[in-house]
Amino acid sequence: MIKISFIGFILVLNLISCxxxxxxxxxxxxxxxxxxxxxxxxxxxxxxxIKEAKEKFENVEVKKNSVVIFDVDETALNNYGLAKQMGFGYVYDLNKKWNEELKAPAIKQTQELYFYLLNKGFKVIFITGRNFNEYDVTYKNLFQAGYTEFDTLITQREDEQNLKTQSFKSKKRAELTNQGYEIVGNVGDQWTDLNGVNSGIQIKLPNYLYEVK
Ligand SMILES: [Mg+2]
Incomplete structure (x- = not known):
């Protein structure tokens, strides 16, 4: 009994300090x-x-198969307007509508890096955790926002939806590497976009709206 009360006391202290x-x-x-x-x-x-990112890529050798991976949401596209609409929570219907209506503008600093890399001769591939049923709207939104030049857009297939973000993205990067691409860099707003195999130079963008584990 004494032990239990003592533990209880410690817990209360912890809660107070917390x-x-x-x-x-x-x-x-x-x-x-x-x-x-x-x-x-x-x-x-x-x-x-982005300034530091450009410095990191400045002297990287560009080969025919050199590619930089970009994430989509909060990396290439800005969904802050949606986050505000949702009261900084998550509302499925509002999110779906926003994506379908191609509402997200480009994040201008990311786009500057995107053009910088394309001009140097790097290829670009987008990998997103968005589901395959949003492939078309995602492609169109990227295009409309000015991302008109990229090798491919990879979304998550139904049979991959049990994978966590980091495993999914690592798997896709491994597949691209097996296809002959050399991944020299990876740009994302989540560490789960960046950690794992075949990541190259990691560029972590800020995101205080949500965390994808
Ligand atoms: Mg993202």
Whole structure:
């Protein structure tokens, strides 16, 4: 009995220290995220990441089969407007409608890196965790947003949907490597886009809207 109460006491202490040191009210957290995206802080961080990315690719040898992988959401395309519409949560119908209506604009800094790499002679391939039934709308949205030159767009097939993001993306990169591509770099807003095999130079973009594990 004494032991149990002691453990209980420790738990209560932990909860108190947790609530006073780490937790913030949800609306405060949302306001902070909104401020980050709307006050220019996001743009400033992106400018910096892309500047450093260009320096990393500057002296990489370009071969005929050299390719840089790009993720789609919050990497090539900007869904901040949708996130706001959804109250910084997730609403299936709103998300589906947004994708179908090709609403997402390009993230301008990513697009600058995309053109920089294309001009140097690198190929580009998009790999996204979006499902295959959204292949067409994703392709069209990328095209409409100005990403008109890429070798292929890879979405997740039904038989791959049990795979977690990192396993899925690693699997696809391994397949591309087996097809003869040399992956020299990988650009994504999640570590699960980047970690794993055949990743090359990893460019991690900021995303404070959600985390894909
Ligand atoms: Mg993404």
């Amino acid at each position: 609530s006073s040191n780490q937790l913030v009210n949800l609306s405060t957290a949302k306001d902070a995220v909104k401020d980050y995206y709307e006050s220019g802080k996001y743009d400033a961080e992106m400018n910096n990441v």
